[in-house]
Amino acid sequence: MKEYFPDIIKIEFSPGKTGHGLFFRQYNPVEITGEKSMKEHLRFSMAYWHTMCCGGDDQFGAPAYVRPWHDVSSPMKMAEERVYAAFEFMQKLGIEYFCFHDRDIAPEGKTLSETNKNLDKIVRLIRKMMSETGIKLLWGTANLFNNVRYIHGASTSCNADVFAYAAAQVKKALEITKELGGQNYVFWGGREGYETLLNTDMKMELDNMGFFMQMAVDYAKEIGFDGQFLIEPKPKEPTKHQYDFDVSSALSFLKTYNLDRHFKFNIEANHATLAGHTLQHDLRIARINGMLGSVDANQGDLLLGWDTDQFPTDLYSTTLCMYEILKMGGFEKGGLNFDAKPRRPSYTPEDMFYAHVAGMDSFAKGLKAALRIIKDGIFDNFVAERYQSYSHGIGKKISDKNPDFKSLEQYALKLKSIENPSGRQEHLESLLNDYILNS
Amino acid sequence: MKEYFPDIIKIEFSPGKTGHGLFFRQYNPVEITGEKSMKEHLRFSMAYWHTMCCGGDDQFGAPAYVRPWHDVSSPMKMAEERVYAAFEFMQKLGIEYFCFHDRDIAPEGKTLSETNKNLDKIVRLIRKMMSETGIKLLWGTANLFNNVRYIHGASTSCNADVFAYAAAQVKKALEITKELGGQNYVFWGGREGYETLLNTDMKMELDNMGFFMQMAVDYAKEIGFDGQFLIEPKPKEPTKHQYDFDVSSALSFLKTYNLDRHFKFNIEANHATLAGHTLQHDLRIARINGMLGSVDANQGDLLLGWDTDQFPTDLYSTTLCMYEILKMGGFEKGGLNFDAKPRRPSYTPEDMFYAHVAGMDSFAKGLKAALRIIKDGIFDNFVAERYQSYSHGIGKKISDKNPDFKSLEQYALKLKSIENPSGRQEHLESLLNDYILNS
């Protein structure tokens, strides 16, 4: 087995050190914080597509990434070498989970049968490597957007043959996800949307998408796959409009088709911001609906209007993300999947490591800050105090849903004056800085 | 009764004429198109706030609009004069509906009781003017965002007293809307949202908002108000995030609190675009859910990031809006409310007329184009042809929800090749131009 990163040894935690060189400044996998080790809290995952498959091309530029396993000429041989590179990479970083699309791991064949055989062969190799290394599958999914057949969508295609083909593909993806012990199965509807309403029957498309997901739920039950189904919202790109625009939109869809009890969300930072939300916002919406499943850990550039999938280094975002995760009791089946790619000019294999270290350290710092925020209770207490009027008197009655408009009018007519507390936003932002700097 | 626009006579339809001067180029209220007159199709409404109350100030500039009735020193006398001005204005334009917030028509008094008495007095005058003119109330609502008491929201305030006060205010607003024969009642949650999640209990706020709306539904039933409840989504502004972000978000909220059968939507163009959607998109989402109620007819500037509430003059937007309205069978209780204000430099009373004429003509043209699009069937036929695979064979089975993943896989494994039709977007856009130019 070829060593793909011969110059890189296992990345170690080196607290207090800075400067160039590959080491963790914040991430100490075995450090116990809040009764779990850091690695149990964070459950980092490598994204197979960006890290092992992406060429670093963009709409104006040719592939740029140096990835030695790309040089192999036979597609199946390349797929095998990619497995070895992937596990070497994860081991050297200490990443214990990965995620993939079916087409990331094995190439399409000339027929669907051949494609499935290709998959089976690589799945066997991956299972062997998982067994040898202890690395686990966070989630699997099917790529229903790259191939030209999906030009008008997959389950929302205007073409029934495409719908059928997509069903066959998801069936197989569910089977291999189960086989590899995947803890979740993700739907990202990259082309489930429209380019123009002038040619679109939105109602039929949504009905078909609902039926498609119901069949997936049914088939999972049939084969005994007990992973969690996740929807990953994104508002647009590649399509003009994607049906799973954001968590709220997807929740509305799930409720309309009676699917909400079968699904949670896989929330991606860059997708949330493209929809006009902070990452924390979409996490919060999912959390209070009991539907926060997993996180695609990346960040966008808010001054750019497309999905840049940058590695997450913004400590505000990582801290507030971990706050929401901790407030729901930590991940159950989910994790932090680095759905991120180095910027094209960071094209060397070393940058793969530097970028993951940057993301892992940023989340480790965010975890520490969030743990201390929760332990100290300063924000939670502020919130509790702010809403205290609902814990007694008329507020308590409202919380208990006792009054009606008439009784509330009687109360209001007698009110002398209304005193509102200050929201203290600037002070709270300053306190957040304290926690990030001092945790 | 003072005449407020003495230099302006009733605006007439003058087809084929252009240039300066006040006349309709496209809008002929009595022209029968598609079995209804134009005015029955369009149901234009004047927005009391922008047209009768707005001063033309912005965040960097003092009030600028010349509105003679603003010169009256006593608030109640000004409120009366405003009624006269409003009805004169609507009559001269031939607008047969209006919409208002409680605080638009009568000033707050020192106490809630006094405020309600102010309202009662003006409501009597308005009822008299309605009776004399035949002008009708499209919808009423309560202003739960301007007064400082609503600094943290109304039904989502952290302060239970504010919740109670808001309930009293909506109770009264429902009563006067009923008294004036209002056909709808609108909730726009201007401050039902948050500035920062650092101080926000989102779950409690949404629970309270749900309970509040349930009480409104209950009270409407109790007093026999049979108007339609409408939610008007907006993503942000004044708050950083407004809970009714867009139609899908609000639909998710309504379903969560079992309110969806009691509500439809009042969709505003500028709010849709601030949420990242076209107006047609949000209309379509509402329509296919059977929840398209009414339209706030305006437009935003897509290169600006705030609510400019401009008069609608974009013929693409008015045509596609009317297409959606016609496809649902036309307005039942809703209408086209000009939630729009002249740009600040258009500060004269004449601009009030010019701006409404611009909007009414643009929608009249849109109506004519949409009627012909539907009559000719060229777009509908294109769509039907595009999805024809679902009308027979495997597609028909999918539509009937017969297959499962296994049977679809069997079908897919046998597929030789997949042929997708072209989406023909550019050609369809060109055809849309034809319809706008030639209708």
Add this chain to the structure above:
Amino acid sequence: MKEYFPDIIKIEFSPGKTGHGLFFRQYNPVEITGEKSMKEHLRFSMAYWHTMCCGGDDQFGAPAYVRPWHDVSSPMKMAEERVYAAFEFMQKLGIEYFCFHDRDIAPEGKTLSETNKNLDKIVRLIRKMMSETGIKLLWGTANLFNNVRYIHGASTSCNADVFAYAAAQVKKALEITKELGGQNYVFWGGREGYETLLNTDMKMELDNMGFFMQMAVDYAKEIGFDGQFLIEPKPKEPTKHQYDFDVSSALSFLKTYNLDRHFKFNIEANHATLAGHTLQHDLRIARINGMLGSVDANQGDLLLGWDTDQFPTDLYSTTLCMYEILKMGGFEKGGLNFDAKPRRPSYTPEDMFYAHVAGMDSFAKGLKAALRIIKDGIFDNFVAERYQSYSHGIGKKISDKNPDFKSLEQYALKLKSIENPSGRQEHLESLLNDYILNS
């Protein structure tokens, strides 16, 4: 010579006709309007890259366009077949100009010498086809962004070898543009910008870019190329920031490096809107600086944040574009280059024609509306009237730059009141609708 579009005959003007089928509704090339024929006014150009080379892939999808000349296995043979297809395409549409990057027309060889030989061979074939058909070269340019060597920029690369290579490439591109009688040479600095300021010496990069352009000007003089140099601004994409952000930014750059007298602008609609401007805005800025050269005729989707390069079908945009072109006296060396691609789902060869017809008709209509706007003078007269205070009295003195702050203060101290006219924006927008509908 293979016929690549055998089912398509020359597109004809068929006024009054609508529906499916390939014909012009508005564009009549030989119609004389404003003392020139439509085709002389509009000077349509085909963009070689999108129309002949683009595969229809996006960041999430494989190439989708059906383009028969892509099937040829040898790169040089494919380049030849592409020439035949291009000229057949232009002739059938009646497009008389084209634009190209060096790498669009001929493939890179193993060395720069070989690459240049490839170019020479194809240039000979193109010259022959130009001679046979009368089709002309609007502009040429060099592709300094796709190859991996330009990963950090071309003239702004941190690598001096790259700067030198780019110079060699532009030298050759200038030579072939001259050889083919190109009327302009364009610089679009696709990677002349930065990804992060953390690693960027902006001053050195701009100095180098200035020197690079000076050398281009010098070399053009040396070889007797008398075409117009054009800068094409774009704010971002692929880079986070592109130095030629918009017309004003590029103008600032040109003035700083004393290059402004050698350059004009090639303005692209979708680039202007990505920078936060309307197309008309950037055209106006260029026009009043005497630097409006040529137009890349396309449109973006203002609700999407990336360069969609859609075919221009918005009649507001085409009318106001042609208004600016006509106000500068029409194109001298520039033209309307369709830097546009069919949406990916419009993947058939027929869509290439449908899309160009849509764009050509939209500009023909815009031309007719703009001509009548200028002939009627209604907007120009409104503007003249609005600023009439500068034609006499204190305003005349200001225009003549006579007063100083002291004399103006003396005047202002005596002013009784200030009367401002209305801006009448809504009325003007309505008049614009009249002109689009009735021209």
Add this chain to the structure above:
Amino acid sequence: MKEYFPDIIKIEFSPGKTGHGLFFRQYNPVEITGEKSMKEHLRFSMAYWHTMCCGGDDQFGAPAYVRPWHDVSSPMKMAEERVYAAFEFMQKLGIEYFCFHDRDIAPEGKTLSETNKNLDKIVRLIRKMMSETGIKLLWGTANLFNNVRYIHGASTSCNADVFAYAAAQVKKALEITKELGGQNYVFWGGREGYETLLNTDMKMELDNMGFFMQMAVDYAKEIGFDGQFLIEPKPKEPTKHQYDFDVSSALSFLKTYNLDRHFKFNIEANHATLAGHTLQHDLRIARINGMLGSVDANQGDLLLGWDTDQFPTDLYSTTLCMYEILKMGGFEKGGLNFDAKPRRPSYTPEDMFYAHVAGMDSFAKGLKAALRIIKDGIFDNFVAERYQSYSHGIGKKISDKNPDFKSLEQYALKLKSIENPSGRQEHLESLLNDYILNS
């Protein structure tokens, strides 16, 4: 003299402390860092308009801020009380500079003469307070946007009377800025732009604006005002387009009218981001042109499309801002002016202090991080290394502007391969985190 903040004592530096309460965590005014004290580095300034005048109203809400000096009924008496409140506020925070518009400090009278007398009276009081406290004037300016007379602009108004009035107003503002020892004079062209090009003569407007600024320069020379003129760019709001869109646009304007040697820039974070730039970007552009004068220290919300003028608490932004300031050698005449207002729900007087403390601490931390970044040289060395090819060989010749296209082609033809270094963006972002956390 009434004490306006009786419950608040002078804010002290309390390192290591966190939680509620008013104290500095990072800002120690007298700490010497990099050979200057923190307060000499940072030169904090209070913005008179937001802090002393703003009511906390927004487009949908009434004034909300509790500011006791607003209760005074006489405008001139209120203006006096405001002065006392302002100086008490600055002293308790240890802020040693302030900035104002003419109309912030004194109300308009019935005539321009009376207005100027009002100004003179308050200026005398301010001068007395400055003398007593040692507080200095960072910059003055004239409010040319709020009054209705400026509805179409000031120096770019279509009305020559308005141009004259604006000239008189700036003349007086220059006089009082000089009288108070102001170190700069700022032009923010709030309404120097347009709402629609349909009614705008852009060329005349820009010519007038150029002439206006030339007169200001001339008058300053005449009266011996040696403060620095500054332009503050903003892309839009309140107007659709503001001529000083960003630093580059304003630089282009200044060069066109030969004004560039008389002006530098006052750069506001929130304005930069509205223009699509980071704050650091616009600082860098100004710095490398030798035109970085002063900073309006605030931040926007990148998910909102309007000017929120929030207090700066983002440590990335403050660190990179201070990096640019330090790289130009520190402020000469400029400073950090808090052009910021507490969010409307932070409406109490205490929030004025909390918000400024948040901003001052964030900039103090940013200063410390930037100083250490520069001292360690890790970023500067990385940049130097990245561009090292320009220090010898062909690169050195390019830097010296020796080659031409022909010599560079000769060089390029001989190049074997091109080796580009990695941009290492993710690693650099991680290092930036280290510096923020560890400085």
